[in-house]
Amino acid sequence: MTASTLLERFLFPHQAVSAQALRRAVAGRTVLITGASFGIGEQLARQIGSAGGRLLLVARTASRLEALAEEITAAGGTASVYPCDLNDLAAVAALAERLPAFQPDIVISNAGKSIRRPMMDSLDRFHDITRTNNINFLSPARLILAALPGMVERGGQIVSVSAANVLLPPAPYWAAYQASKTGFDQWLRSAAPELRARGVAVTSIYLPLVRTRMIAPTRFYDGVPAMQPDQAAMRIAASLITRRRAWAPWWLSPVHVLAPALRTPWDAWTDRQQRRALR
Structure with a gap:
C-alpha cells in the first residue's frame, strides 16, 4: 500500500451505509439528481435506484443518462432522464416549468463547473464567470424554487453538493469557481431556517477533492490525495438517512x-x- 493510499484512508475514512436504512429513506420517493451522467451523480443514482427511489436524472449528455437509466431499470429500479445543460438558462427554465408535475421529494444539486485560471488570463473570458454562476448557482436555485411547493407538502429534502473550499480562505486562480459555489452555499443556508420551519430538510455536503473528470484538466491534482466518487456518493446517501444539516471531512472543522x-x-x-x- 502506497503512502498516498494510506493518507487518503486517513483523510477520507470509509463509511458504510445501511441498505435497509437507505431504502426506508428513499423507497417510493422521487429523487432529482443533477450532474447524474458521470462521477458522483452516476454512483449516487445507482445507490438510490437500488434502494427503491424513483429517479429523475438530469445532465447534459443524453446518451449517458439513457444508458444509466436502462441499467437501473434492468436492476429493478425506476429512472427517467431529462437532458438539460445547466449553462442554458432557457433550457433550465423549461425544465423548471415541468418540475412540479414530476413531484420531486428530494433534490440533490450535484452538477458543478470548475475553472482554475489566473485573472490576467481571464480578461477576455467573462464567460468563465457567467458559466460557473449559471451551473453552480443560478440553475440549481431555479430548479429548487420550482420544486419547493411540493416539497413543503411532502416534507422533502434539498441536498447541496458543495466544496470544502467554500469554508476556507479563497485561493488564487479560483475566483470564478469559489465565488459561484460560495454564492449558492450562502443562498441556501440563508433560506434553510425558513425551509426547515416548513418541514423541508436542507443539507450541505462540503466535499474535499474528489477524483472525477472535473478535476482531470488540472495536472496539479494528480498527486494530491482525493476521495473516490463512490465514497462521495456514500456520504450523500447517508445524508438522506440522517437529514442532517451539514457534512464535512473530519479535518475541515x-x-x-x-x-x-x-x-x-x-x-x-x-x-x-x-x-x-x-x-
Whole structure:
C-alpha cells in the first residue's frame, strides 16, 4: 500500500451505509439528481435506484443518462432522464416549468463547473464567470424554487453538493469557481431556517477533492490525495438517512475555526507566491 493510499484512508475514512436504512429513506420517493451522467451523480443514482427511489436524472449528455437509466431499470429500479445543460438558462427554465408535475421529494444539486485560471488570463473570458454562476448557482436555485411547493407538502429534502473550499480562505486562480459555489452555499443556508420551519430538510455536503473528470484538466491534482466518487456518493446517501444539516471531512472543522486567525499569514504567503511567479 502506497503512502498516498494510506493518507487518503486517513483523510477520507470509509463509511458504510445501511441498505435497509437507505431504502426506508428513499423507497417510493422521487429523487432529482443533477450532474447524474458521470462521477458522483452516476454512483449516487445507482445507490438510490437500488434502494427503491424513483429517479429523475438530469445532465447534459443524453446518451449517458439513457444508458444509466436502462441499467437501473434492468436492476429493478425506476429512472427517467431529462437532458438539460445547466449553462442554458432557457433550457433550465423549461425544465423548471415541468418540475412540479414530476413531484420531486428530494433534490440533490450535484452538477458543478470548475475553472482554475489566473485573472490576467481571464480578461477576455467573462464567460468563465457567467458559466460557473449559471451551473453552480443560478440553475440549481431555479430548479429548487420550482420544486419547493411540493416539497413543503411532502416534507422533502434539498441536498447541496458543495466544496470544502467554500469554508476556507479563497485561493488564487479560483475566483470564478469559489465565488459561484460560495454564492449558492450562502443562498441556501440563508433560506434553510425558513425551509426547515416548513418541514423541508436542507443539507450541505462540503466535499474535499474528489477524483472525477472535473478535476482531470488540472495536472496539479494528480498527486494530491482525493476521495473516490463512490465514497462521495456514500456520504450523500447517508445524508438522506440522517437529514442532517451539514457534512464535512473530519479535518475541515478545526481548519475552518482557525481560518480567521490564519488569514493574515495565508494572504502574506499567497502574495509572496504570486510575486515570485512574476519574476
